Amino acid sequence: MSGQFSRVAALLLEGQPGTSVSVSGWVRTRRDSKQGFSFIELNDGSCMANLQVVVDADVPGYADVIHDVTTGSSLSITGELKESPGAKQRVELQASSIELLGTADAESYPLQKKRHSFEFLREIAHLRPRTNTFGAIARVRNCVCYSIHNFFQTRGFLNVQTPIITTSDCEGAGEMFTVTTLLNELRVESGESRAGESSEALSSQLSTLNWTDDFFGKRASLTVSGQLEAEIYATSLGPVYTFGPTFRAENSNTARHLAEFWMVEPEMPFCDLDGDMQLAEDFIKTIIRDALDQCADDMEFFNQRIEKTVLETLNNILEHEFKRISYTEAVDIITATDRKWEYPVTWGDNLQAEHERYLTEEHFKQPMIVFDYPRSIKPFYMYCNDDGKTVRAMDVLVPRVGEIIGGSQREHRLDVLDTRLQECGLDSEEYWWYRDLRRYGTVPHAGFGLGLERMLLLLTGMQNIRDVIPFPRTPKHAEF
RNA sequence: UGCGGUGUAGCCCAAUGGUAAGGCGGCUCCCUGUUAAGGAGACGAUUGCAGGUUCGAAUCCUGCCACCGCAGCCA
Known part of the structure; x- marks a missing residue:
């Protein structure tokens, strides 16, 4: 087992008949002929397609192992690549030896x-x-991650690792998971006593806990965003991006939310909202183009088996400019229709999912950007427009x-930021380093x-976010 | 967290108070350069858990648990 195995993807694409190769993988299915040979569909994860392996009965060990070559079993096979008489594949592997691994x-x-x-x-x-x-999802996800790094690296962005454990509260981003070692000290373990007793004992002990005794000497959490820290590097080194896990302790139970998810956060100095929107559009289009380019088979699979409109939708996105409208215009469009809304909108309200869906799916039928939201519904760090009512979100x-x-x-x-901190009821002392960025050499960003x-x-056209991350974390779920 | 829905064989599901049905998978046999292979057969279920109503409960009632959908929070 020296790793000298060909990958199925390469063999199917460019394997030459007549060459001797070894492959390893997992059996998808086996079809037998009593005349004395078997077809094995072998998949090694390198691509959607399986390699068809033909095993004649005179291959050493055939009779011993073939019965155990079942769906899910693992094999190493050596043999000669041949042109396939079958219509569904260019080449197939004529086995000369077969080893059942598991x-x-x-x-x-x-x-x-x-x-x-x-x-x-x-x-x-x-x-x-x-x-x-899920094989296809894993490959496309990998492709997207590569594409993201490539997009930023070719544009001169610096990849910055912002902390996962943080003591700064990026206001507005949601509930945070507390990171603590204080509980390690507690003697109560839930299995030891009945639930009522343990929680009583627990709460009496909890009441004596103090964050200053904790590992970091103050309350720490898992990050909900790397933005504030990214701003530090962006206002020192030029454009940067972060790419890492993010955590939200919200008890949200939807097909679009996870407690642990991955977020990409570019941050650009000397840049206004127009530049930001332009980058966002270029970014999304580049990721789409790369996925269509580099994962053509997987994308075709999604289009055929998961969601019939995926390719059409993606191509449509590539061909059109993102529609850009202000929040105020969005409200006008929503209120101008005679449709009945579950939540009617007046200026100053958050747009509901039904409104956003109407705008992008029915009114414009393409990706769109809504900008200049009311400042009353947005976090403290967003740039205040001169109208006094909106922020550049x-x-x-x-x-x-x-x-x-x-x-x-x-x-x-700085002066506007301080006003906003006050408006949002935040303690400006807590944001001392964030304010310093405005005190010393501040720049638009x-x-x-x-x-x-x-x-x-x-x-991918998948409908549930839990199916596009390998190990989804949602309320009550962290099994794997 | 709120509202709604669903828990029946390994999987997908039928059965609205009266013998728990069907399909797929797996198993056995037959056929076959097959490829979602084809044909035949046998097997497979304490109907989520705990109570209750009833001569009789998958079905009705109560509680609990789990999952799904929609909404909020947001990415």
């Missing part, structure tokens, strides 16, 4: 040669990457997924956050 009891192996519901597959997240759909909305990017030009004027998993929903 069996998979057909009775108990959960994956069958048939369609499974995504709900069921979520319960076996350790096996679901062996399916066509923008949301990118796409059909079927909704908000995929949220961003803004940042408030770089802007940035946004893209939810990686939401981008994947758009690309």
Whole structure:
């Protein structure tokens, strides 16, 4: 086992008949002929397609192992690549030796040669990457991550690692998970006593806890955004981006939310909201173009089996400019229709999902950017417009997924920032270092956050965000 | 967290108070350069859990648990 194995993707694409190769992978299905040979569909994850392996009965060990070559079992096979008489593949492998690495009891192996519901597959997240759909998702996700780095690197952005554990509260981004070692000290363990007793004992002990005794000497949390820290580097080194996990302790139970997800956050100095919106549009289009380019087979699969309109939607996005309208115009459009809304909108309200969906799916039928939101519904750090009512915020909305990017030009004027901190009821002392960036050499700057998993929903046509991340974390779920 | 829905065989599901049905998978056999292979057969279920109503409960009632959808929070 020296790793001298060919990948199926390469063999199918450019393998030459007559060459001797070794492959290793997992069996998708086996078809036997009693005349004395078997077809094995072998998948090694390198691509959607399987390699068809033909094993004649005179291959050493054939009779011993073939019965155990079941769906899910693992094999190494050596043989000669041949032109395939069958119509469905250019080449196939004529085996000369076969080694069964691991069996998979057909009775108990959960994956069958048939369609499974995504709900069921979520319960076996350790096996679901062996399916066509989740293999394709993993490859496209990988492609997107590469594309993201490539997009920024070729534009001179610096990749900055912002902290996952933080003591700064990026206001407005939601509930945070507390990071503490204080509980390690507690003697009560839930299994030891009955629930009522333990929680009583627990709460009496909890009441004596003090954050100053904690590991960091103050309350620490998992990050909800790397933006504030990214601003530090952006206002020192030029354009930067962060790309990492983000955590929200919201008890949200939807197909679009995760407690742990991946976010990309570019931050650009000497940049206003127009530049920010332009970057967001170029960014999304580049990711789409790369995925269509580099994962053509997987994307074709999504279009055929998951969502019939995916390719059409993506191509439509590439061909059109994103529609840009102000929040005020958006409200006008929404109130001008005679449609009945569950939540009627008046200027100053948050746009509801039904409104955003109407705008992007029905009114414009393409991605769009809504900008200049009321300052009363947006966080303290966004740049205040001269009208005194709005801030330079923008949301990118796409059909079927909704908000995929949220961003803004940042408030770089210290006096205005202080006013906003006060308006939002925040203690400016807590933001001393953030204020310093405005005290010393402040510059206009802007940035946004893209939810990686939401981008994947758009690309793949998958409907539930839990199915585009390998190990989804949602309320009551962290099994794998 | 709120509202709504659903829990029946490994999977997808039918059965609205009266013998728990069908399909797929797996298993056995037959056929076959096959490829979502084809044909035949046998097997497979304490109907989510705990109570209750009833001669009788998958079905009705109560509680709990789990999952799904929609909404809010946002990416």
